[in-house]
Amino acid sequence: MPVAKRDYYEVLGVAKTASADDIKQAFRRLAMKHHPDRNPANKKESEERFKEISEAYEVLSDRQKRSAYDQYGHSGVEGAFRHGNFSWEDFTHFEDVADLFGGLDEIFASFGIGDLLGRTGRSRGGGGKGAPGADLEYSLQIDLADVLTGKEIPLLFPRREACDACRGEGTKGGVKRSACPDCQGRGQVRFQQGFFVMSTPCRRCRGEGSFVQHPCPECRGEGRVRKERRLTVKVPAGVEEGMRLKLSGEGEAGARGGGRGDLYVHLQVKPHPFFQRRESDLLCELPVSMVQASLGCELRVPTLEGSVMMKIPPGTQPGQTFRLKAKGLPALRGGFRGDELVRVKVEIPTRLQPAQRGLLEQFEKLSDNGAFPGIQKFWEQAKQWMKGSGPS
Ligand SMILES: [Zn+2]
Ligand SMILES: [Zn+2]
Structure with a gap:
C-alpha cells in the first residue's frame, strides 16, 4: 500500500x-x-x-x-x-x-543523467541519425576588379561525403546498425558506487550507442569518405574585405545521415598596386613633375575600367585631390557608385642636367613673391615674431 x-x-x-x-x-x-x-x-x-x-x-x-x-x-x-x-x-x-x-x-x-540531458551533444541509439556534419571555412582572394563587377568563382575543396557503398551507415552492405548490447544504445554505462549511480562512456561502442559488427570496407566503418567538391560561388559586386559568404548545406556530411554543415567563404581583397579603397571610393596617388604641376597638363589616368583623360590645372599643389565621378566601386546593396579620388603627388627632380640647372637658376632670379603666396605669408609672420621675441 x-x-x-x-x-x-x-x-x-x-x-x-x-x-x-x-x-x-x-x-x-x-x-x-x-x-x-x-x-x-x-x-x-x-x-x-x-x-x-x-x-x-x-x-x-x-x-x-x-x-x-x-x-x-x-x-x-x-x-x-x-x-x-x-x-x-x-x-x-x-x-x-x-x-x-x-x-x-x-x-x-x-x-548518471548526463546523457539524458543531451550534454554530450550526440544522438543515441542504434539506427538513429548521427550528429550534423562540420562547417567548413574557405578563404578566397579576389581582385579589386571583381569587387567592381561581382564574379562567379569556381572552388575546389575536399570534404567528407556519405559513403556510397554503405549509404553512410558504416556497415558492410549498408545494413542497419544494431544498438550496442553493452549499453542498450545509450552510449553510457551506469554502475552503482555506494549511493551514487555513476556513468561512463561505453567502451564497446566508444559512446556511439550503436555497434558495427562488420564495418564497410570502403569507409572502414566511418560512413563517410573524403571527396573533392567543385562548386561555383557567386561573389556579389561591392563586397568588402573580411566579409563572409554562407553557403548553407555545403559543409561536411554528418555521420549516419546527419545533416550537412555549412560552408563559409571568407573574402579577402588582394591589395592593388595603385588603388586604395576608401569605402566605395578609390584613391589613386598620381605623381606629376614639378613642371607639370606648375604649367598644368592633361594626363591619361587609370581607372578600374581602362583609363580617362584628366586635366591638371596650372598651379596644382601637392596633395590636391581631383574627383572622377562614379569611377569608384558600387555599394553592396546597389544604388550608387563611388568616385575615384586622384591625389596629386608633386615630384621634384633628383638629378639635373647643367642646362636644366641654368634654366632653373634663371627662373629663380625672375621669381617675385606673388608666385609663391605660401612662402610669402610664412616669412612675413616669422620675421615679425623673430623681431619681437628673439634674442635682443
Ligand atoms: Zn562505407
Ligand atoms: Zn555501447
Missing part, C-alpha cells in the same frame, strides 16, 4: 505563500543537510529524505507545476513524473544546488 505523500510545502518547511526565492533557499538548506554523502550513518534514510525534498522542489520551483499542485494536490502533478513516481531523471534543477556539492558536471555524473 503506498504511503500517503506529505504536502510539498511541509516537506520544504515553507508557507503556501512563499516566494520562488524562499523556496529555493529552503531547498538549498535542506539539500545540504540531507545529502546522503553527509549522512553516512543513516544513508538509506537520508536518501529517501533527499528524494522527497527534490521532488517537492521540482514541483514548487516550476510556476506551472506549482499552480497545478495548489489546485489539485498531488494528483495535479502526477503526470509530471513518469509512472507517477519521481525519479532523478525528472529532476531538472541541478544547477540550483550545483555549488553546494561541487561542479555541475560532477552532480550530473553522480546521478
Whole structure:
C-alpha cells in the first residue's frame, strides 16, 4: 500500500505563500543537510529524505507545476513524473544546488543523467541519425576588379561525403546498425558506487550507442569518405574585405545521415598596386613633375575600367585631390557608385642636367613673391615674431 505523500510545502518547511526565492533557499538548506554523502550513518534514510525534498522542489520551483499542485494536490502533478513516481531523471534543477556539492558536471555524473540531458551533444541509439556534419571555412582572394563587377568563382575543396557503398551507415552492405548490447544504445554505462549511480562512456561502442559488427570496407566503418567538391560561388559586386559568404548545406556530411554543415567563404581583397579603397571610393596617388604641376597638363589616368583623360590645372599643389565621378566601386546593396579620388603627388627632380640647372637658376632670379603666396605669408609672420621675441 503506498504511503500517503506529505504536502510539498511541509516537506520544504515553507508557507503556501512563499516566494520562488524562499523556496529555493529552503531547498538549498535542506539539500545540504540531507545529502546522503553527509549522512553516512543513516544513508538509506537520508536518501529517501533527499528524494522527497527534490521532488517537492521540482514541483514548487516550476510556476506551472506549482499552480497545478495548489489546485489539485498531488494528483495535479502526477503526470509530471513518469509512472507517477519521481525519479532523478525528472529532476531538472541541478544547477540550483550545483555549488553546494561541487561542479555541475560532477552532480550530473553522480546521478548518471548526463546523457539524458543531451550534454554530450550526440544522438543515441542504434539506427538513429548521427550528429550534423562540420562547417567548413574557405578563404578566397579576389581582385579589386571583381569587387567592381561581382564574379562567379569556381572552388575546389575536399570534404567528407556519405559513403556510397554503405549509404553512410558504416556497415558492410549498408545494413542497419544494431544498438550496442553493452549499453542498450545509450552510449553510457551506469554502475552503482555506494549511493551514487555513476556513468561512463561505453567502451564497446566508444559512446556511439550503436555497434558495427562488420564495418564497410570502403569507409572502414566511418560512413563517410573524403571527396573533392567543385562548386561555383557567386561573389556579389561591392563586397568588402573580411566579409563572409554562407553557403548553407555545403559543409561536411554528418555521420549516419546527419545533416550537412555549412560552408563559409571568407573574402579577402588582394591589395592593388595603385588603388586604395576608401569605402566605395578609390584613391589613386598620381605623381606629376614639378613642371607639370606648375604649367598644368592633361594626363591619361587609370581607372578600374581602362583609363580617362584628366586635366591638371596650372598651379596644382601637392596633395590636391581631383574627383572622377562614379569611377569608384558600387555599394553592396546597389544604388550608387563611388568616385575615384586622384591625389596629386608633386615630384621634384633628383638629378639635373647643367642646362636644366641654368634654366632653373634663371627662373629663380625672375621669381617675385606673388608666385609663391605660401612662402610669402610664412616669412612675413616669422620675421615679425623673430623681431619681437628673439634674442635682443
Ligand atoms: Zn562505407
Ligand atoms: Zn555501447
